[in-house]
Amino acid sequence: MADWQIDLIKVVFIWAWALLIAVVMTWVERRASAMMQDRLGPNRAGPFGLLQPLADGIKLFTKEDIIPERARKILFILGPILFALPAFSTYAVVPFGDKIVIGGKEIILQVSDVNIGFLYVLALSAIAVYGMVIGGWASNSKYSILGGLRATAQLISYEVPMGLALLTIVLLYGTFSLREIVLQQQGTFLGFLPNWGFFKQPVGFIIFLVAAYAEANRVPFDLPECESELVTGYHTEYGSMRLGLYLFGEYVNLVALSAITVSLFFGGWALPYVDMGKFLGPVSYGIASFLVFFLKQAFFLFLFVWVRWTVPRFRYDQLMGLGWKALIPLGLVNLFITALLVQLTT
C-alpha cells in the first residue's frame, strides 16, 4: 500500500468518524438535556431513541427547499457551505491516537501532521465566521441580519483571547504541531502532576475554554441564534438541508473544538501515569490510544451540553465586555507570566 492510499483511507475513516460523533451528539444533547430537566427525551424512534438522528436527517432531507424571493441566491447557498466546510477541515490536524501497526507499516492516527498545527485551526475558524455573516445577510430579513452582525462581532472578538491562550501553549512547548504537543505532555512534573497543559496553564485553559464556547455559539454565548429574541437569528430563513448544514456544522465544530482542547490541555491520547505502550501490543496500543482520546473528548462534549442547560445567556454588550475587558487583559497577563516563568526555568 502506497502512502497516499493509506492517507486516503485515513481521511475517509476520520471524516466518517467525525460525522458519526456529530450525529450521536445530537442524540446525546436531546437525551442528556431531557435527563437534566426531569423528562425523558426522544425514546420512540428505536431503542432509547437512538434512531432519532436518522429520523431528523431524513426529515431535513425531504423538506422543501425554499429560497426567499429577495434573497441573494448565490450567497444564500454559499452561507451554510462556508460554515460547515471549515468545521470538517479541522479534523485534518487532530491527533486521534498514536501509532498503529497494520501489516508491518507504522501509521500515525492523524491525517496530516503539519507543523503549523493549531494555527491552521485558528485560520479555519475565521472562515466559519463568513458562513454566518453571509447567511445572515443574504437572507434579506431583519432578524437574520441582526443575528449575523452579532455573530461576526462575537466570533471575531473571541478569537483574540483564544489566540492569546494558545500563544502560551506555544511558549510552553515550543511548537505548533499538535502531535508534538501531545508527545510532550507525557511524564510528570513537580513529582506527581502529569505534564498536561491543564496543570501547567490553568488560567490559559479557562480562557481557552470560554473562548471555545463563544466560538461554538453555545450557551452562554449563543446570542446569534437565541430563540427567544431573534427567532433563531441568522438561520431563520433556512430550511431543509441548508439548515441541516448549519445545525450539523455546529455540532461538528463542537467535536473539533473538544478534540483540540483535549490535545492541547489534557494530554491527548495518553493516560496520565501509565505508559500503555509497555504492556500492549502495537495494534491494540493504537486502538487503546484512540479510545482514550475519544473518552476525553466525550467528557468535553458532555461538558458543552451540561453547561448549556444550566446557565442563562449573556446580553450582547456584556458578552463583548467579557471578551475585551476581562479575557484579553487576563490573557495578556497570563502570557507575560508564562513567558517569564519559561525564561526563568530554562
Place this chain on the structure above:
Amino acid sequence: MPRRPVVKKEYTLGERVYLVEIAKGLRLTWKHFVFNIKASFRKGPHTVPTCWQYPEDRREIAPIFRGAHMLQLNDKGQELCVGCGMCARACPAKCITVKRGKPAEGEEDRYAGKTMCSSFEIDMLRCIFCGNCEKACPKNAIVLGQDYELAEYEPGLCIYDKKRLISNFLKAKAEGRLKPPPAPIPIDAPPVKKKTAVKKMAPGKTKAKGGERAEKGKGTSVKEEDKGPDK
C-alpha cells in the same frame, strides 16, 4: 428618556468570578441528571417527574372530572332524561338542543319519566366543558364523564346525538367509571318559617299585596322562596 433610578450592582467575590456559581449550578443539574437516568430504567409509569408515556400510561382521572357528556340510565335501564331543556337554557355556549316528546305507545317502560327527549344533540365543538348543564339538570340525567380523547376526523362526528351519549354512559358503566351522584352541599339557609294555614282573604287585599311586591322590583332575590325543581 424616562428618568431611571440609579442601581448599583454589588457583587460578592464569589459572584464576580462567574465560575463558582456556575459550578454550583452544574452540581444541581448533575444531581437531577443522575436521578433521572436511574428513574428512566425503572418499570412503571411516571418514574421520571415530568413524563407520562402516553398512550401506554395514563394519569388517574378524578371521578368529578368534566369530560365528555353522557346521558344516564337508572338501575332499571330506563332513560332519566325528561326533555325539560334546563340544560340547554343553562349552557353558556348554547351547544345543547333538546326536543321534548312523549314516549310512543308500548315504549313507556324505556323511560323513567312521563316525557322523554325525542332528540338531544350536543355540539362538542362548541362545548366549553363548564358543567352548567350537569348542575341544572333536575333528574341527574346529563353528566360530564371522564373521557377527554375526543378528536375526530370529521366535524360532523363531533355532534353527539342521543345514541352516542347513551353509549358513552354504557361504556363508562362497563369500565366502572360512573360519575358519583352529586354530594349534597351544606347550605346556609335562613330557618324555614312554619307554614300556617292560609286564610282566604278578600280579593282586594291580595291584589294590594301583589302590587306591593311588584313595586319593590325584581330584586331581593335572597329572601325569595326557592322555586324548587319539578319533582
Place this chain on the structure above:
Amino acid sequence: MSKEKGLETICITTGPTEVGDYVTLNIGPIHPAMHGTLRVITQTDGETVISAKPEIGYLHRGVEKLGENLTYSQFLPMTDRLNYCSAICNNVAYEMAVEKLLGIEVPPKAQLIRMIMMELARIADHQVCVGILGVDLGALTPFFYLIIQREEIYEIFEWHHGARLTNSMGAIGGVEADLPDRFHEKWPKMRDTIRRANDETDSLLTHNRIWMDRTIGVNAFCGDDALDWGFTGPMLRACGVRRDLRKDEPYLMYDKVDFEVPVGKHGDVFDRYMVRMLEMEESVKIIDQAYALYKELPDDAPLMKKMPKIIRPPEGQIYHAIESPNGELGFFIKSDGSDKPYRIKIRPPCYMVYQAFEDLVKGEMISDLIACLSSLNVIAGELDR
C-alpha cells in the same frame, strides 16, 4: 399608516414614529418569546431601542359584550379564560363582585376554601412567570423544575371541582365542594416540594452573575412613575410601593392570616423576579394558616348561601377588586334588575402595565426588551379579553 383621504382620522394604527435612520423591527404576534399574541413594533439603532410601540387586540374575543347576553352564572366560565394561568382568582373576583351587588356574604368555610384555592393559583401563576422569564433569558431548566409543582396543584384543582385549567370554581354564593381528600393527603408534602423547587431555581439563578447582569438595573422604574401609570401587583411592589389589596382592603379572611408583603427597591427585572419568588413563599404560609383555620370549623359547616335558581341582583352598580397574581383585578358590574347584567367591565392588571411598555424599554437593548416583556407577565387573554 394609511395616507388615503378620510381614513387618516379613522384608522388608529401603531407604527414607527421616530424619524431617522433606524431599523424597524416587528416583534410580531407569532414569536417564541411572546406571551400569547402581542405585537411590538420597535425602532432600533443597532441594538438600542429608540421606540417600542405595543399593539394589542389579537386575542380580543368580546368577553364583556358576550356578558351582556349571558346570565350571571353563565358568565362564570368566561372569566376563566381571562388570566388562564390562575383562573381561580378570576372566578372568585367575579363571584365576589356579584355577591357584593346582592349584598350577601358567604359562610366562613367557603371563604377559607376560596382563599386556599386562590393562593394555590397564585403559586401556579408565579411559577409560570418565573419559569418563562428564565426561558426567555436562556436558562431553560428552572422552568421544568417549577412546572412539575404546577402539575401537583392542577391535580388538587381537578379533584376539587373537576377541571385543571379552566376552573369555573365555585358558584355565586359560595363553593360547591369541600376540600378534596387529595388536598389533605398531599398538602404536607406539597409545601415542601414547592419550597424545594423554589430553592433549586434560586440556586440556579439568583446568585449567578450572568443572571444578575441580565436583570439587575434593567428597566429600573421609579415608584412615582409606576403609580402614575396605574401599576398594581408585583410590578408596583418591585418599584418600592407597598400596596397589596389583601392588606390594604382585606377581603375574604385575609385579615385573619399573618403574612408579609415583599417589596423591591428599584423596580428592575431582578426585583420583579425576587418579589414573585418571595410571594410564592408567602402564599405557602397563607395556605398553612388558612388550613389551620379550616380545620377548626365543623365538618358540616355550610359551604354556600341559599341562592335562588335565577339570580336577579337589584338595580345598581358595583366595583370589586381583588389582588390577583398580576395585580388588581377588578370587576365593574352594572345591573338593571334583570337576570343578565347590563354591563360588565373587567379591569385587567396587565393592561395598565403594558401601556407603560415604551417608557420601560426606551433606551435599552433588544435583549432587555425581551426580558422586560417576560417580567411584566402580560397574559394576552387578560389584556385583550
